[in-house]
Amino acid sequence: MLRRIPSFSRFRRLHHMMGTFSRSLSIRSPSFSLFFSKHCHCSTNTYDTDSHSNGTQFLISMRNLCKSGKVKNIDEALDLFQGMASMKPLPSVKDFTLLLGVIVRLKHYTTAISLVKHIFSSLGIEADTITLNIVINCLCRLKLVAFGFSVLGTMFKLGLEPTVMTLTALINGLCVQGNVAQAVGLVDHMEKMRYPLDVYTYGVLINGLCKTGDTLAAVEWLRKMEERNWKPNVVVYSTIMDGLCKDGLVSEALNLCSEMSGKGVRPNLVTYACLIQGLCNFGRWKETGSLLDEMIKMGMRLDLQTLNILVDAFCKEGKVMQAKSVIGFMILTGEGPDVFTYNSLIHIYCLQNKMNEAMRVFHLMVSRGCLPDIVVFTSLIHGWCKDKNINKVMHLLEEMAKMGFVPDVVTWTTLIGGFCQAGRPLAAKELFLNMHKYGQVPNLQTCAVILDGLCKGNLLSEAVSLAEAMEKSNLDLNIVIYSILLDGMCSAGKLNAAWELFSSLPGKGLQINVYTYTIMIKGLCKQGSLDKAEDLLINMEENGCLPDNCTYNVFVQGLLTKKEIARSIKYLTIMRDKGFSVDAATTEITINYLSTNEGDTRIREFFFPKR
Template sequence: MPNFASNSVIEYPVGKELSLEIYSEQISSYCKQGFVDKAMSCLSQLQALGLRPNFFCYSCLIQALCNVGRTLEADMVFQEMIFLGLRPKVGILNALVRGFLRKGMLELGIRTLRVMDEFGVHKNQETFEIFLDYYVGAGRLDDTWQIICEMKKKGYQLNSFFYSRVIELYRDNGMWKKAIEIVGEIGEMGVTLDRRIYNSIINTFGKYGELEQALDVFTKMQREGIVPDIMTWNSLIKWHCKAGYHMKALDLFTKMQDQGFYPDPKIFIVMISQLGELGKWDLLKENFEKMRNRGHKKSGAIYAVLLDIYGQYGMFQGPQDCISALRVEGIQLSANIFSVLSNAYAQQGLCEETVKVLQIMEAEGIEPNLIMLNVLINAFGNAGRHLEAFSVYHHIIESGINPDVVTYTSLMKAFIRAKKFSQVPELYQQMESSGCTPDRKAREMLQTALMALEQM
């Protein structure tokens, strides 16, 4: 009898001829447990027996492949499904769109929309929100407003996700006062402010140095009975740290842990880089000991590794040693962990180590996405190796990935560091022609480059 326990993979006797129904169950079980390669192998066995995979098999595989970043394989499975005459549903198509956009593959995402139209599959609210999230993140103002208008025409209710993204859109383009005005409009429309919107407001105030207002909003949301989440705490800690209020940042970090929140590794980099530059290693070590005493063993391990990368402990020799140390502590390696490690190396211009992290990541079966490639550009730029940074940019283009605002600003910074000022206006024009709306940082770097060219 097969074992149908909820937390175990279904296994069947070797050599037993299985039915399509049993193969479907096995593929589903493998996908749920994250054994995507086994699920793909199971599909091949099914086809070798002359059995035709059903919609359920393809649906499980496509979504599982997208979840682990193997979007091109997911697309191949999808094309096979279409070839066999199976009609896609909106859930599969949304999974593909999300997977493509996570990699910055906008053209493939738009192609999937055309497939929706060809098969008469109606876009739902999730479809619009996936694109809205991508366009806002990429700084594509015109495309963002086009999506918003289409959502209104379709009659979709504009929820907190929509409003928070609009606030972030204004914030990232330097119009933070307009972003706050949106909050008043939300209230007039009878929409209740939820945690997502509050987080956007706090982050907006924090980014523009209005920290007292950010703390006031933080207090207000709690009075309203809304419990802050890890994003709320991270935002307050990050902006206080970057503004130079390090003791307040550490106080917030302690209070966050008092509330039972598991510290986010991303915030470690902000704290370590800021306090490390000031030579406040004693504060960092003291905080590390407090974390260990609280029983945060895994986060403490990540914290120790990041401290080591910044040159304080000297326990590890390189990326492989750091990753091995995390494995020993039972920490599951994910795209997020690799991103944190590579960013720590990149901030110090340690290019070879950053590349090594990416290589280890690929060896683990996790494909580098646009975020990771942007980190690599930043690493080369910080090391004064602008040609290598530019080659990564070309790799992004050749891979069919659409660069975002971070790509362009990181590359512009690399050229400014190398005193290649004439390249900056060209990049700025490329950014605008690609549909990305330059943010405040990009505009400031353009002015810096133009002023330098006038003085030459």
């Protein structure tokens, strides 16, 4: 039942509050008619009503279909609407809103708004709170919250009283749009004026907080609900448990589950799924088993989602036999497996370089009528690329085309990386340049992969030319891209070009990081420019970029190679004082140096002090 505002004075206070709130959030409420004119178009003048002569029977049938959930697609819903719109007299607004609710559940939000416009403007039915609530809900789900506030303003002008559903839809819209802080502000305003909220309102806010990672704030709102004598339902509790698990606070989530059960709220499949996911992520298998036993004792059937969590977790741990056992259980109980299940198994086989096993699973899923998706193909392509088997890769691309799949940017990036690993960087470059022909735009990861492949393939000039073309195309290259080029230049002995590029980075608006500094220091050491490398080491710290273990090791290696023993010991001491340790490369150079007749005793004494 809709909860109405109990007094005209409260209605006026709400009107004033919403105006103040909208201004405080800088929400501009555009003309709602503007939205209609730009986005919503609906025509109902071609409806055939011959089959609906018995209006009463038709309405009874329509109501039963809507309430039973048997309207499965938008075409069926529009047929029903056409029949209603052609009736004389017209059905009540209540019947129209019943059908509109179905269209919203089908997620055809713009269509629902178009039909509301037709109801008001063409059929002459007066607007009411429920219908406008549907419009606000649709707008908010389309992330058009400003238009939602505009409809709220229309409600005030028409003298209609917003309900808790009205404002809850706006709160949800703010959360969906990513403006969770504004949603919190709206709820605070509503509470201050003692506007009646409900469990769903708090649930929407808590869900928004959890989705933005602010789980602790969500817990605070849970406690506020309890203070206001609202009993949180299983959805609210499960949402917070899921957030806690994603934050790594699995024990806290389990405690909250126990608290929930103690208050008489029974956990459901979603509750168990998020807890099992959290436990699996941290390898807490014993507790996972206990939860599964608990589910079975409560008479719950292990659903596909829960079983997929187990398969995926076992695969990530490399426990392939256990994963296959779960899949066997799935088949016995009739719960799948689905494309996600198969992909988990294919992915682990690809990581383990067991490509024949991966392909066997691929053919098995196809034979069982489970069509692979782009993720499955990308996993297999990545596996064959690692195996440097380009023929298999090309065969998979043909299979994709036959099944109607178009490689996405992730697949293209995998392909380009595979050709580079197989020693064919120029072929990889051709793939990169042809991406746009297939409607794909390279991302920064794609750019990094091709440039790295060209540099490592001793094709520095090709890499530099391609990077210059990227800059001219206004691609916003980041420090990772330039670090790849610097590494390629230093490896090729092009120190002057590398130093020129390095010096230009601040002018490009880029912050030089420790990785980039280390590349340059290594290049200078390789050239024998130890003084310049040391100056750069000092300057980086002055610029607020602290050298790390790798930076010091690279510089010490350069010093030891040039037999700069005094400076080597100086920086080895600095490393030790900072808690850093020598790596394998530094150790190898030191051992080789000590094994020669000219080995300096100071190095030996540093590593093996006399007691």
